[in-house]
Amino acid sequence: MNESATETLSVVVEREIPYPPEKIWRALTQPHLIAEWLMNNDFNAVVGHRFNLRGDWGGVLDCEVLAVEPNKTLSYTWNFAHADAAFNLESVVTFTLAPTDIGTRLRMEHSGFRPGQKQAYGGAKAGWQQFFTKLEQVLARTD
Amino acid sequence: MSESQDILFRMLADPTRRAIFERLCREGEQTVGALTARAKVSQPAVSKHLGLLKQAGLVRDRHKGRQTHYSAQLSALAPLIDWTSQMTGFWQSRFDRLEDLLKRMDQ
Numbered sequence: 001m002n003e004s005a006t007e008t009l010s011v012v013v014e015r016e017i018p019y020p021p022e023k024i025w026r027a028l029t030q031p032h033l034i035a036e037w038l039m040n041n042d043f044n045a046v047v048g049h050r051f052n053l054r055g056d057w058g059g060v061l062d063c064e065v066l067a068v069e070p071n072k073t074l075s076y077t078w079n080f081a082h083a084d085a086a087f088n089l090e091s092v093v094t095f096t097l098a099p100t101d102i103g104t105r106l107r108m109e110h111s112g113f114r115p116g117q118k119q120a121y122g123g124a125k126a127g128w129q130q131f132f133t134k135l136e137q138v139l140a141r142t143d
Numbered sequence: 144m145s146e147s148q149d150i151l152f153r154m155l156a157d158p159t160r161r162a163i164f165e166r167l168c169r170e171g172e173q174t175v176g177a178l179t180a181r182a183k184v185s186q187p188a189v190s191k192h193l194g195l196l197k198q199a200g201l202v203r204d205r206h207k208g209r210q211t212h213y214s215a216q217l218s219a220l221a222p223l224i225d226w227t228s229q230m231t232g233f234w235q236s237r238f239d240r241l242e243d244l245l246k247r248m249d250q
Contacts, residue, residue: 013234019245027244037240106241108234 010111018103021071028074028095045074053078072097078110151220154199159184160192164201167215174210 017024027033029045039053039061045068053061059080067075073096080089091112098105155161163178175193179186193213196202200219205212 011230013231013238015238017242027241037244038237
């Protein structure tokens with residue numbers, strides 16, 4: 001049961017999409033396309049590149065590209081800095097693409113608080129709280 | 144974020160306390176003595192952590208003879224699961240937008 005208890009702190013969304021990995025990769029890595037489905041950004045698919053994701057609500061996420069394997073894997077940090085350390089959030093988003101008969105299986109894992117990670121639950125909770133509050137506003141507008 | 148989530152995050156923010164809770168999840172019911180033997184802190188410290196975990200509903204105690212046995216209450220983690228479902232909702236909606244975008248994009 002411990003495994004599932006820790007896994008609840010990582011979010012996985014997986015979907016089969018009827019397009020080839022190459023096309024999805026473009027949507028995941030080209031700034032003007034990322035802006036259309038995720039957030040405004042200055043992304044560049046180069047390991048070590050630092051960029052921001054800017055939410056409609058004014059929130060800015062600090063990100064750094066961790067892994068780039070074209071058409072297969074993309075990983076970047078998803079951090080929310082705040083003057084008060086208790087509001088900081090440090091997390092990692094990883095996209096994995098696998099070709100299927102009808103297109104691509106796209107998997108997104110967002111892991112925030114693995115036990116043993118420097119950023120413990122307590123430090124991140126307020127950041128998430130703030131994030132979700134803003135997020136709800138955004139989601140309400142995107143319907 | 145609800146108060147119950149807040150309490151859980153606070154409870155699990157302490158690495159020693161989290162380690163104790165994880166051991167109870169992983170290995171089942173244990174006595175304070177058994178938990179202390181493998182913790183890096185004293186028995187009174189372990190007892191104090193267990194007391195806080197009990198208050199938060201994360202562990203339950205059972206007295207047997209002179210020993211107190213502690214076990215994890217996984218149902219207490221439900222508010223955290225609600226929290227991850229919020230985040231899952233965020234990504235699901237973003238995936239919807241991604242699919243819409245892919246439909247509009249040139250091959």
